[in-house]
Amino acid sequence: MSAADELDPTSSVLAFFASELRRVRLEAGVPQKELARRAYITPSLLCKIESACRVPSQDLAEQFDQVLGSDGHFTRLWPLVIKHAYPSWFRPFVELEAQATIIRSFENQVVPGLLQTESYARAVLEAGPLDTVEELVAARLERQRILRREAPPELWVVLDENVLRRSVGGPAVMREQLGRLMEAAESRRNVIQVVPYSAGAHAGLGPFWVFSFTEGADVLYTDGLFQGQLSADPGEVRTALRAYDLLRAVALSPRASIDLIATVMKDLNP
Template identity: 45%
Template sequence: MAHIQSLDPTASPLDYYGWELRRQREAHGLNQAQLGEIIFCTGSLVGQIETTRKVPTRDFSERVDAALGTDGLFSRLIGLVLRSQLPTWFQPYAEMEAKATYISTYQAQLVYGLVQTEEYARAVLDVEHRGNADEMVAARMERQRILLRHRPPALWVVLDEAALLREIGGRDVMRGQLARLLDYATAPWVQIQILPLTSGQHTGMMGTFNLLRFDTDPDLFYMDGYDQGHMTASPDVIKERSFGYARLQASALSPEDSVRLITRVMEERYATPHSTEQR
């Protein structure tokens, strides 16, 4: 069993969080059970987080800040902690994604992570990460916070129609996910286009990819692999993929027609039995 006394606060964001939590708790003269009672959790959970056996959540962090008067310390730390739970090879991309002012993405099979519901994300991540799905889902939800900023990045999503038809997590999960897409379709800085199956061959057939643009840094191209990601700022690649993305946008349905298609699929394919009976 790990002991908090042996934690090296410089080893990782999670180690620092646990070390700092214990330091702040003891400075306030509280034991684990007392702090747990104040923030409506068990003392055992506090102890598990202090010894890095459990990854904290944003809600836990905000409760600790309120209880200990730590001026948002743990609410700031939690972003680093959750980002550290992402696969090592994906973390550099996540850091750049958080700095981007414009994100363009083509998604071939799945809804883009930034606009996934928690239930959809859990169904996807549970396939390969069943042992730490909770941490992975929390990390994905944390990534989405960039869309809630005062000045969020502009996000343009071209989503293959196949992603609407592939039932992930069951009918209710899919209905909730498509409803989320419809919610984002009215957001001022988000555009969603569906690439219909009838479009045939297209410039995204190489697979899912993202383009990131920044205020001052060079543009970046990113493409997922099975256990690694490929990211480059090569001007030739950026030029080629930007042109390819423009062609994808031209081949896709308009945002308005995309809303109509999403609505139709949601109602016809993922309608609840009750709503079907009412027709």
């Protein structure tokens, strides 16, 4: 008996998607290898999707509908799969991030999720306590769609130099990730600055984000050990924005930050 045969469709939204895919495929009389071929994926990947071991992309969900003639069934299911891949406490963050017109982020340990490569994201998540790594990787990459939409938010990122120097996933993963940062920094919608070690003590005591919107008050998000905390308290938001201004004041200029990223990337070359 295969893993797909033993799958409990009520155990998770991903399991329900997987069981529905197998059911519709069998009812349509399409062998697994044939669906894989027509969906332009490997049979092994399709097997993992039907066993709820891998989260499909949105494009793949749409391809399943097209091949199986399922009238948008999997396209409609897909947003639920991604939504429930996030821990419940993190979903409000994702919703605010998607609505924001300006995102300000400070990170002192890892690259912000919006700018992570798939390999880097996987390495970060594998080091964490959750066992749904593949679902979380897919969900993290999905968040990045907001940067590719017609009207993306302005993204302001301040990184401690520690983020560039900390080896996550090994040299090859870090080279790819630093390249992604440099690429993002070239966009006029993004500003990336690095607080160098030479700055010494600075205002960023821990990771935080401030979201600004077309209408409504700014919202602050601070990271924590078990879960983050959202706040729209004007005093707390004002304090966070003051800290952000101080961080930018001691950070390298955007151009000098790109140069530092390039230097660190060069040092990683074999």
